[in-house]
Amino acid sequence: DQQVKQNSPSLSVQEGRISILNCDYTNSMFDYFLWYKKYPAEGPTFLISISSIKDKNEDGRFTVFLNKSAKHLSLHIVPSQPGDSAVYFCAASAVGFGNEKLTFGTGTRLTIIP
Amino acid sequence: IAGITQAPTSQILAAGRRMTLRCTQDMRHNAMYWYRQDLGLGLRLIHYSNTAGTTGKGEVPDGYSVSRANTDDFPLTLASAVPSQTSVYFCASRKGTGLNTEAFFGQGTRLTVV
Numbered sequence: 001d002q003q004v005k006q007n008s009p010s011l012s013v014q015e016g017r018i019s020i021l022n023c024d025y026t027n028s029m030f031d032y033f034l035w036y037k038k039y040p041a042e043g044p045t046f047l048i049s050i051s052s053i054k055d056k057n058e059d060g061r062f063t064v065f066l067n068k069s070a071k072h073l074s075l076h077i078v079p080s081q082p083g084d085s086a087v088y089f090c091a092a093s094a095v096g097f098g099n100e101k102l103t104f105g106t107g108t109r110l111t112i113i114p
Numbered sequence: 115i116a117g118i119t120q121a122p123t124s125q126i127l128a129a130g131r132r133m134t135l136r137c138t139q140d141m142r143h144n145a146m147y148w149y150r151q152d153l154g155l156g157l158r159l160i161h162y163s164n165t166a167g168t169t170g171k172g173e174v175p176d177g178y179s180v181s182r183a184n185t186d187d188f189p190l191t192l193a194s195a196v197p198s199q200t201s202v203y204f205c206a207s208r209k210g211t212g213l214n215t216e217a218f219f220g221q222g223t224r225l226t227v228v
Contacts, residue, residue, distance in 0.1 A: 101147075101159065
Protein backbone atom coordinates (compact mmCIF):
# COMPACT_ATOMS: atom_id res chain seq x y z
CA ASP A 1 0.00 0.00 0.00
CA GLN A 2 1.63 3.19 -1.22
CA GLN A 3 0.92 5.77 1.48
CA VAL A 4 2.69 8.60 -0.35
CA LYS A 5 2.06 8.92 -4.07
CA GLN A 6 3.61 11.02 -6.79
CA ASN A 7 1.53 10.26 -9.85
CA SER A 8 3.68 12.13 -12.38
CA PRO A 9 6.93 10.27 -13.08
CA SER A 10 8.26 13.17 -15.10
CA LEU A 11 7.69 16.86 -15.83
CA SER A 12 9.30 19.25 -18.32
CA VAL A 13 9.16 23.00 -17.78
CA GLN A 14 10.61 25.94 -19.69
CA GLU A 15 13.30 27.90 -17.90
CA GLY A 16 11.83 30.91 -16.08
CA ARG A 17 8.35 29.38 -15.81
CA ILE A 18 6.74 27.82 -12.76
CA SER A 19 7.25 24.15 -11.93
CA ILE A 20 4.51 22.46 -9.91
CA LEU A 21 5.13 19.04 -8.44
CA ASN A 22 2.31 17.17 -6.77
CA CYS A 23 2.06 14.59 -4.00
CA ASP A 24 -0.88 12.77 -2.43
CA TYR A 25 -0.99 10.79 0.79
CA THR A 26 -3.45 8.40 2.36
CA ASN A 27 -2.42 8.22 6.03
CA SER A 28 -4.30 10.86 8.04
CA MET A 29 -1.77 10.41 10.88
CA PHE A 30 0.97 12.15 8.86
CA ASP A 31 1.77 15.47 10.47
CA TYR A 32 5.00 16.55 8.80
CA PHE A 33 5.82 16.67 5.11
CA LEU A 34 9.12 17.21 3.32
CA TRP A 35 10.45 17.62 -0.20
CA TYR A 36 13.83 16.28 -1.24
CA LYS A 37 15.85 16.84 -4.38
CA LYS A 38 18.14 14.21 -5.82
CA TYR A 39 20.86 14.48 -8.43
CA PRO A 40 22.29 11.34 -10.09
CA ALA A 41 24.91 9.49 -8.02
CA GLU A 42 24.19 11.62 -4.95
CA GLY A 43 22.08 11.19 -1.85
CA PRO A 44 18.78 13.09 -1.57
CA THR A 45 19.09 16.57 -0.11
CA PHE A 46 16.43 18.33 1.93
CA LEU A 47 14.63 21.18 0.19
CA ILE A 48 11.66 22.38 2.21
CA SER A 49 9.14 21.09 4.74
CA ILE A 50 5.74 21.90 6.18
CA SER A 51 3.97 20.98 9.39
CA SER A 52 0.34 19.92 9.32
CA ILE A 53 -0.62 23.01 11.32
CA LYS A 54 0.28 25.19 8.32
CA ASP A 55 -1.01 25.34 4.78
CA LYS A 56 1.93 27.12 3.18
CA ASN A 57 5.67 27.44 3.67
CA GLU A 58 7.95 29.53 1.51
CA ASP A 59 11.73 29.55 1.13
CA GLY A 60 13.08 31.68 -1.68
CA ARG A 61 11.97 30.23 -5.01
CA PHE A 62 10.37 27.22 -3.34
CA THR A 63 6.88 27.13 -1.82
CA VAL A 64 5.09 24.09 -0.45
CA PHE A 65 1.31 24.06 -0.14
CA LEU A 66 -0.61 21.61 2.04
CA ASN A 67 -4.30 20.78 1.64
CA LYS A 68 -5.11 18.47 4.53
CA SER A 69 -8.72 17.88 3.58
CA ALA A 70 -7.62 16.64 0.16
CA LYS A 71 -4.50 14.92 1.58
CA HIS A 72 -2.49 16.71 -1.07
CA LEU A 73 0.66 18.77 -1.13
CA SER A 74 2.47 20.55 -3.91
CA LEU A 75 5.87 22.11 -4.46
CA HIS A 76 6.08 25.28 -6.54
CA ILE A 77 9.39 26.42 -7.98
CA VAL A 78 9.42 29.87 -9.53
CA PRO A 79 11.23 30.87 -11.58
CA SER A 80 12.55 27.48 -12.67
CA GLN A 81 16.27 27.28 -13.41
CA PRO A 82 18.37 24.66 -15.25
CA GLY A 83 19.97 23.61 -11.94
CA ASP A 84 16.52 22.57 -10.72
CA SER A 85 16.60 19.59 -13.08
CA ALA A 86 16.60 16.61 -10.71
CA VAL A 87 14.33 13.97 -9.20
CA TYR A 88 12.05 15.33 -6.50
CA PHE A 89 10.69 13.15 -3.72
CA CYS A 90 7.98 14.04 -1.26
CA ALA A 91 8.03 12.40 2.15
CA ALA A 92 5.80 12.24 5.21
CA SER A 93 6.02 11.24 8.84
CA ALA A 94 3.78 10.94 11.89
CA VAL A 95 6.21 12.16 14.55
CA GLY A 96 3.41 13.58 16.69
CA PHE A 97 2.10 10.06 17.05
CA GLY A 98 5.43 8.71 18.26
CA ASN A 99 6.49 7.23 14.95
CA GLU A 100 9.74 8.45 13.47
CA LYS A 101 9.32 6.54 10.19
CA LEU A 102 9.79 8.66 7.08
CA THR A 103 7.81 7.44 4.07
CA PHE A 104 8.73 8.57 0.56
CA GLY A 105 6.87 8.78 -2.72
CA THR A 106 8.17 7.34 -5.98
CA GLY A 107 9.62 10.63 -7.22
CA THR A 108 9.09 13.02 -10.14
CA ARG A 109 11.89 13.73 -12.59
CA LEU A 110 11.88 17.45 -13.36
CA THR A 111 13.61 18.67 -16.51
CA ILE A 112 14.06 22.39 -17.03
CA ILE A 113 14.34 23.28 -20.70
CA PRO A 114 16.69 26.22 -21.40
CA ILE B 115 32.44 18.07 8.03
CA ALA B 116 29.72 16.57 10.17
CA GLY B 117 27.37 14.26 8.37
CA ILE B 118 26.53 10.71 7.49
CA THR B 119 28.97 8.32 5.85
CA GLN B 120 28.27 5.09 4.01
CA ALA B 121 30.72 2.37 3.00
CA PRO B 122 31.44 0.94 0.56
CA THR B 123 30.49 3.31 -2.26
CA SER B 124 29.86 0.40 -4.58
CA GLN B 125 30.15 -3.37 -4.48
CA ILE B 126 29.70 -6.34 -6.78
CA LEU B 127 28.64 -9.36 -4.76
CA ALA B 128 28.16 -13.00 -5.66
CA ALA B 129 24.70 -14.39 -4.93
CA GLY B 130 24.58 -16.28 -1.65
CA ARG B 131 27.31 -14.21 -0.03
CA ARG B 132 26.88 -12.24 3.16
CA MET B 133 27.41 -8.47 3.05
CA THR B 134 27.23 -5.65 5.57
CA LEU B 135 26.68 -2.07 4.45
CA ARG B 136 28.07 0.39 6.94
CA CYS B 137 26.53 3.68 8.02
CA THR B 138 27.93 6.14 10.53
CA GLN B 139 26.69 9.57 11.57
CA ASP B 140 28.34 12.12 13.82
CA MET B 141 25.35 14.39 14.40
CA ARG B 142 24.11 12.49 17.48
CA HIS B 143 20.80 11.89 15.74
CA ASN B 144 18.45 9.45 17.42
CA ALA B 145 16.58 8.14 14.38
CA MET B 146 18.29 6.29 11.52
CA TYR B 147 16.96 4.67 8.36
CA TRP B 148 17.91 2.39 5.49
CA TYR B 149 16.26 2.86 2.10
CA ARG B 150 16.70 1.25 -1.26
CA GLN B 151 16.13 3.14 -4.48
CA ASP B 152 14.90 1.31 -7.53
CA LEU B 153 13.75 2.74 -10.85
CA GLY B 154 10.05 3.54 -10.77
CA LEU B 155 9.73 2.55 -7.11
CA GLY B 156 11.30 5.55 -5.42
CA LEU B 157 12.82 5.26 -1.98
CA ARG B 158 11.49 2.30 -0.02
CA LEU B 159 12.16 1.93 3.69
CA ILE B 160 13.93 -1.30 4.65
CA HIS B 161 14.49 -0.88 8.38
CA TYR B 162 14.58 2.00 10.79
CA SER B 163 15.67 2.78 14.34
CA ASN B 164 13.99 5.42 16.49
CA THR B 165 16.83 5.36 19.03
CA ALA B 166 19.86 3.30 19.99
CA GLY B 167 18.86 -0.20 21.05
CA THR B 168 15.62 -0.29 19.07
CA THR B 169 14.86 -1.21 15.46
CA GLY B 170 11.76 -1.59 13.34
CA LYS B 171 10.76 -3.03 9.99
CA GLY B 172 9.98 -0.83 7.03
CA GLU B 173 8.03 -1.79 3.93
CA VAL B 174 10.66 -4.13 2.39
CA PRO B 175 12.55 -5.79 5.28
CA ASP B 176 12.81 -9.36 3.97
CA GLY B 177 16.39 -10.55 3.44
CA TYR B 178 17.84 -7.70 5.49
CA SER B 179 18.73 -7.23 9.14
CA VAL B 180 19.97 -4.25 11.15
CA SER B 181 21.38 -3.52 14.56
CA ARG B 182 21.72 -0.30 16.56
CA ALA B 183 24.25 -0.94 19.30
CA ASN B 184 25.05 2.76 19.67
CA THR B 185 23.82 6.16 18.47
CA ASP B 186 26.31 6.59 15.64
CA ASP B 187 26.25 3.30 13.73
CA PHE B 188 23.46 1.53 11.88
CA PRO B 189 24.78 -1.37 9.76
CA LEU B 190 22.58 -3.19 7.25
CA THR B 191 23.29 -6.88 6.67
CA LEU B 192 22.28 -9.07 3.75
CA ALA B 193 22.61 -12.61 5.13
CA SER B 194 22.52 -14.34 1.75
CA ALA B 195 22.38 -11.92 -1.17
CA VAL B 196 20.03 -12.48 -4.12
CA PRO B 197 19.98 -10.67 -7.49
CA SER B 198 16.74 -8.82 -6.56
CA GLN B 199 18.74 -7.01 -3.89
CA THR B 200 20.67 -5.21 -6.63
CA SER B 201 19.90 -1.59 -5.85
CA VAL B 202 21.25 1.69 -4.55
CA TYR B 203 21.08 1.80 -0.76
CA PHE B 204 20.80 5.02 1.21
CA CYS B 205 21.28 5.49 4.91
CA ALA B 206 19.72 8.51 6.59
CA SER B 207 19.52 10.02 10.06
CA ARG B 208 17.20 12.42 11.77
CA LYS B 209 17.22 14.18 15.12
CA GLY B 210 14.15 12.24 16.20
CA THR B 211 12.74 12.21 19.75
CA GLY B 212 9.45 13.62 18.57
CA LEU B 213 10.88 16.61 16.77
CA ASN B 214 9.75 17.48 13.26
CA THR B 215 13.07 17.84 11.47
CA GLU B 216 14.56 16.85 8.18
CA ALA B 217 16.55 13.69 7.56
CA PHE B 218 20.10 13.77 6.23
CA PHE B 219 21.23 11.20 3.70
CA GLY B 220 24.51 9.50 2.94
CA GLN B 221 25.91 9.37 -0.57
CA GLY B 222 24.60 5.87 -1.20
CA THR B 223 26.00 2.39 -1.80
CA ARG B 224 25.48 0.87 -5.24
CA LEU B 225 25.19 -2.89 -4.80
CA THR B 226 25.13 -5.37 -7.66
CA VAL B 227 24.37 -9.00 -6.87
CA VAL B 228 25.40 -11.41 -9.62
